[in-house]
Amino acid sequence: MVNIRPFREEDNDSLLNIEKLCPQGNEECAMIIDKGPDITARYEIYDNWEIRVAEKNATAVGWIGWTIKKGTDEPYLYIAEVMVHPDHKNQGLEVELVREAEKAASEAKASYIYCYAYEPNEEFMDLFEKLGYMRKKSIQAISISAYKKENMESGYEIERINAEDIHDTIKLINSYYHGNAQFCPFTIESFKDYTERIFGYGLENFITAKWKGHIVACAGFWDASVLMEVTYTKEPMMWKVMANAYGILRHFTRVPDIPTEGEVCKMHSIVDFAFEQEHSPAMEEIIDYCNNLMFETNCKFFGAYTDPDDPVLGVLKKFKPMHENLYLYAKPISGKIPDFSRIYVDCRDTIL
Known part of the structure; x- marks a missing residue:
């Protein structure tokens, strides 16, 4: 007999142990996400959340976790994860857990539900x-890979955000993502609250680029490792080939550097990057700055999650870079699925 109930603090270690037994992927590429020591930390960055x-x-x-977000018109629900112990898979537990989220979405009159799937995670997508x-x-x-220090000589003024620049920075972000699905324009207060609530982010890690005193590019540099660590249990063959070639060079x-198994x-x-199109070199300069921070602290990897049509890909x-894919899955509940032709990727959702 299966009982589905709310999360209790004493569940923490059991759920973390289950997660370590559940790689996301297939026989060709798979990874384990470690969210220890507190499995609820990745949820506390949201305004509301639930684990069943x-x-x-x-x-x-097993368990499922979700958050209900406020849209510009209607709320919508994000399923953060669904995990079941390998010994109890294929017994209908995953379906029962997803139905719990759908029930919550219906009760909240959420327009739709969505989730992200790592491309090799065929079981999850099925x-x-x-x-x-x-x-x-x-x-x-x-x-x-932050394998070398980049030169920064373009003439842009790169600095951590100042209080007096927050208004213009938000104006740039709101303009950059205007019309993108799942983007709600920031106010000064909502932006401060959003960045400060995310562990490892905060305004102290937000960077701007100025040209003649005018902000033309910006981005947050989020230390996501405070919420998760990634270990590849299966490394793609192409990565192995590249690593061998680089080993000689x-x-x-x-x-x-190429991530290795284990x-x-x-x-x-x-995150939350934005730039004026005629100042793409300013965005490049910000990435140079982030790269050099990583290089100087001997941290190997950094990256971004973005819409495949975002102009930042040209800068990157x-x-x-190495490229992987996530797929967004959605289902209507009390309304319609929005037009996802362009999307703002909420960095909080990338803790898979």
């Missing part, structure tokens, strides 16, 4: 497709 635990014989065997969810969008997951020059990756992310090409 499935138990058998008083033992936790589950949601069988439950009527539709693949609506591909998101680019970019990883950059490394004797003669600096080359990018290596713990502590990721930083470039210089850094020879």
Whole structure:
């Protein structure tokens, strides 16, 4: 008999242990996300959240977590994760857990539900497709190796955000993402609250680029490793080929690092980036600045999650990034699924 109930503090270690047994991926590429020591920390960055635990014989065997977000017109629900112990898979628990989220969405009169799936995680995608969810969008997951220090000589003034610049920075962000699905324009207060609530982010980690005193580019540099660490349990064959090739070249020059199987990756992310199109070099300069921070602290990898049509991808090409995909799945509840032709990627959702 399965009992589905609200999360209790004493569930923490059991759920973290289950997560370590559930790689996201397939036989060709898979990763484990470690959200320890507190599994609720990734939820506390949201305004509201819920975890429901499935138990058998008083033992936790799986869970689902979600948050309900306020849209410009109607609320919508994001499923952050669904995990079931390998010994209890294919017994209908995953379906029961997803139904709990759908019930919550219905009660909240949420317009729709969505979730993200890591491209190699075929089992996860199969589950949601069988439950009527539709693949609506591909998101680019970019990883950059900070293997060398970049030169910064373009003439832009790069600095941490000042209090007097917040208004103009928000104006730039709101203009950049105007019309994108899931973007609600920031106010000064909402932006402060949003950045300060995310562990490892905060205004102290927000960077601006100025040209003749005018803000023309900006981005947050979020230390996401305070909420998760990534370990690849299966490394793509292409990465292995690249690593072998770089291994030879490394004797003669600096080359990018490639994540290896079993290596713990502590990721930083470039988030809430925005720039005036004629000042793309300013965005490049901000990424140079972030790269050099990583290089000087001996941290290997940083990256970004973005709409595949975002002009920032043109800027990122210089850094020879690695590309992976996430898929956005959605299902209507009390309204319609929005137009996802362009989307603002909420950095909080990238803690998979």
